Amino acid sequence: MDVMLVALEDSNLQEIEEVDVDDNWKLVKSDVLTFIINGEKKTVPTINLTPEMTLNEYLRDTLHLTGTKYMCFEGGCGACVVAATIRNPRTNVKETHAVNSCLVALLSCQNWEITTVEHLGNQYDGLHDIQQKIVTFNGTQCGFCTPGMVMNMYALQEADKTKMAEIENSFGGNMCRCTGYRSILTAFKSMAPDANPAVLGIIPDIEELRLCSKRNKENCQNDCQHNCEVKLPLEMNLRGDNLEDLKDAQNWYKVQTTRDIFNLFRRNRGKTYQLVAGNTARGIYKEISQKDYYIDITDVKELKNYQLNTKNLKLGGGMSLSEVMIVLKDVAGRDDDFKYLQKFVEHLDLVAHIPVRNVGTLAGNLSIKHAYNEFASDVFLLLEVVGAKIIVDNGGLFKKSLLPRDYLNYNMNQKIILSVELPPIDDSYKLETYKIMPRAQNAHAYLNAGFLVKMNKKNVVSSATFVYGGVAPNFIHAKNSEAFIKGKQLFDNGNMQKLFGKLYSEVHPEDKSPDPPPEFRRRLAVSLMYKFILSITPESAVSKANKSGGSKLKRPDVSTGVQDYKTNKSMYPIGEAVTKLEAPIQATGEAEYITDMPDLHNQCYAAFVTGKAAAGSILRSIDATEVLKMEGVEGFFQASDIDDVGGVNSFLSPNPIFYREDEEIFLPIGQPIKFYYEPVGVVVANSRRLAQQAAGMIKVTFEPSAHSPILTTKEAMEEKSKERIHHLETRVAKKQNHNVPHKIKGVFETDWKYHYHMELQVVNVIPGDNGYFDIYPSTQWMDNVQYSIQRALNIPAHKLRIAVKRLGGSFGAKITRNNWTSVAATLAAMKLNKPVKFMIPLVDNMNVMGKRNCYRSEYEVGVDKDGVIGFLDNNLYNNIGAYQNAMLEGFVLELYEGTYRTDAFQTDTFWVRTDNPAATMMRAPGSFEGCAIIENILEHIAYKIDKDPIDVRMANLNTEANPLLKKLIDDCLEWSEYRKRRADIETFNKENRWRKKGIAIVPMTFGMLFVAPYNVQVSIFHADGTIAISHCGVEMGQGINTKTAQAAAYLFKVDISMIEIWPTNNFVSPNCFATGGAVTTESVLIALNSASEKLLSRINEAATSAKLPSDASWLDRVRNAFDNGVSLTENQHFSNDPNDPTTFKVYGVCVSEVEVDILTGAHIVQRVDLLEDAGNPLNPAIDIGQCEGAFVMGMGNWTIEDIVLNEEGALTTNSTWWYKIPGAKDIPVDFRVKLPDGVPNPVTPFRNKATSEPPICLSFAVPLAIKHALKSARVQSDAKADPWAVMEGPTTIQWIFDNALPDYKQYKL
Ligand SMILES: Cc1cc2nc3c(=O)[nH]c(=O)nc-3n(C[C@H](O)[C@H](O)[C@H](O)COP(=O)(O)OP(=O)(O)OC[C@H]3O[C@@H](n4cnc5c(N)ncnc54)[C@H](O)[C@@H]3O)c2cc1C
């Protein structure tokens, strides 16, 4: 790529002469791109750069600055955030912003100063204050999101946005699947000038907070109150000073003026082009970027100008949305006629997130809307509702001034958006805008709306503008409704009803997956109109019960947290809240994940070639001929290649728990595809980008299936096919009583959930000499990877050397699914004899890999007047997808039957084969569902007999089996003030028709099972007495390494700094089971306990023989043992021998309170009180982090996350744009977690219990609280309605809205 820096005099904003081609105009060719990275000037030859190349790729692949991560390449996850200091062409002042390096085109970085996490601090020179805070406050778990979090905070500090509320509002673009955000927000808020211990929860010792961790303190000139600054020594000059010969006709142009743009247009007539502003549109519509030439307009000053005059506020089209918000806020405060802009600021605060808004421009947003009319652009909506003008320039004398709606039909070829003009609006107008989205921040609108009406003193409407987005591509104004209300009294029930009727009949949303259903959007459109009217109706004209419906649900600016636990100092470091061992290197970006491993000579990259056909279609052909001719493509491998090596076409291997049948690695020719995106092969190339591009070009043909796919249990039932539904087991009731006054029938269904591990499925395979392979998979289960590769590729197991350092998140997804990646990459590495990296892109990761099982419960329960169960018949269906390998009935039943008396339970279990990717384990697999299934029934009973749900639970509680649970429930009721709050809520709900609150309580008995072998190797070094441990557990954020080090330090009576945990590998830990089920840490600690006993016994025996004094130091005793030939290494295996524990129970209780807006379906989790039995917590900081993270993940599973498949079975929510997990402002506003004191675990050596899985089950309290909030709304809507709302999927915003039984006939003043 050649880059042009166009050098001409700046043009004047107002007047651009019509010039055909400016003779004086010259292009200046630049063979190099110049910018500063971490204070170092980089001069990059442009010859090999392409417009698609991102800053992220350059940082990671060229500079090997792998602290900056990536996951989605869509601007949706925040893993890639870096800070960019860019000179604002308008002010000529440098500003520092967080940006998504995955969206920034490298070619746009001319003259930028970029700071990455590596520049802030490192383990040797010391951590930056921000990094130190996230470590101290336990804000890292898997650590994959951490560098992005740190850099976002760094940019905030640089921009002086450091108040608590600003911080809390600024992390909408940074996803964390592990921590639940509370600890991260606390860490950063602790640095705020208005930091307040009351909202921070437990803060570590203040001395510790101030501690400077710099190891080379002697070189530091600062006192420790100093906020360590990062210095960027070099100054860049705006134009660059490396411009070379003058030349024309190249395809990336960096321009300074609008005149430059038009000259380029004229010289390139007929060619396709793209203006590059923030370059963020590629996060949504990826195809936007493939054009003949590109014009980088980020430095065009005219597009950045703004001006306020009496007629309007003019904003340059190239202003970033962040700049626009600043200007609007300022103008709103200064001029009464522009006061309305404050509402725009609030609305824009919901657009994307800060790193996108920092570079994404007004014109860029409007251009997306122009190209894709269906895009529910918030910018367009705001402009249209106030009748703003879009000023379009074609380089001629006159500019075109267009209303936004006219702009959409205007031919924009070779034209630019120069500016937009916002009009003044006086007090006689009433304005409001709405955005309905699936989570609190960083989500596009399901539906947005803007309403503007002008009324006279008698409230007669003289003009009305009703604008909607997200209805249909061509639907902008509700024209009939606008016309109808003109000249009419607005605050009149009769007129309102007619208006709603008109609106309902003219809004016809498009039916397009995965958009939410049209009827929901249609009703919502009416409901928002009602909300608007309520918001502007004078208090005297509206009933009190209805009035609160007019306000928007608003979360407090700052959330709070309580972390309640006690520790016993005499046992330290057991029980001490030690910060995680890996946290410092996670915060600095030094922690190495698999994709961070350096490339080798001949490095190759792999990509799956997936089928794309409805299940049952027969694979007829795969044609890779043309692709294999492409330069850089190394090979394509398919099922026949597995046959050739005599392997089994399966990525699974026999094991007692997760294997019943083989799962195809690649679909063979002539066979029916099992699910829509089943892989048919793997293509390998010399770059990641090329591999993915090649994968999309290989021609795959199918003979279409004659049948529609069966995707759900319900569909399988309707099909009545015996081949799909299989009975597993009947658990016969001991005693049932059918002579009961109340009988209740119901259904409950959970659905697929995506793990959303930030590090995607990945493996690095390096062939070595002598026929072995070094394999670095992101697996939770090395043995399964090894066995599966051996079986599939016929490679002897002892040739497969597998090592795992850490995972960037997993949550069960990498128990067996990584085998797929690992087998495919090893096949390629073997065939090519070259190293192969295979990181599956997000879209394939979501399309191909199985998800959390779906369970359907169909029950009938009979109870007495107190809710005591006389009989419960329940059929449990497990939708397992295409293969029968995630059979979780044992886990489901353990939780289903764990808490209550079960004599009257009769349960039939079934598995159902459907045409989806095979289900796989996800955090607390089966347990999550089992707990919800029984709690759903208990809650249903309470609704039916109109009792407080806790009383029904207590009436059925199995106190004999679970005495501790009863105590914890009592404690939790008192701690949370449940009874009082429930009473307050009942009153609130009576008094408010459209705003409701709900509260729910969920108890849990989680049976832990020690199921399999785990081992530990301990080696003590005679050189200095330090100890290295390698265990079979995989560190993925749960803190297994830290807990192991704490236990080892305690056992050997040495300082924890003497312990190092080495990465696990299959030589030291062969034949081990998966890290999962939350018992690995406990199992490893048991093995460690045995190993230490053996080692200490040998060391002490040698000391006694050598007559060492009783107070001989650790080092002396170790050296003495060594000198006397004693082995200082020990390998111990935990394998369930008769003396090992086999099970223990973990208890928990949670009270959750929500507030719901009935008119929108939005909700806020106002407060959570979570009491989790962690035994004697081994590390309360880690344990609290696990509780918070698990709970927030569960909340997301129940209320936000939605998997949508189309009729052919293709996943349509396969991106961060569509699949939303909770963000920082979705977590409970008041999040209280308590680890009860004095409940030691009798069966584990350190008396602790597992925390990583159980708390997710307690999150079911959130949907139950939502149901409670809906209870009175349903009855108020329809006196005959069942107050109980049925859950057959998540309680999303749509579910809530629909289940409040909306009926616009009830929309009254
Ligand atoms: C994760 C994410 C979330 C988002 N969420 C929302 C949301 O909730 N609501 C919403 O409304 N939007 C949302 N967006 C869209 C976002 O606002 C736009 O991506 C952004 O404003 C585009 O601006 P840009 O400068 O990056 O455009 P670019 O990507 O640089 O360009 C986009 C298009 O605009 C054209 N263009 C740029 N400048 C001009 C000009 N001056 N004249 C004519 N054409 C021009 C280009 O040719 C190109 O075709 C989201 C985007 C992302 C990535």
Ligand code: FES
């Ligand atoms: S990788 Fe950039 S936002 Fe996800």
Ligand code: FES
């Ligand atoms: S720590 Fe945030 S994603 Fe794992």
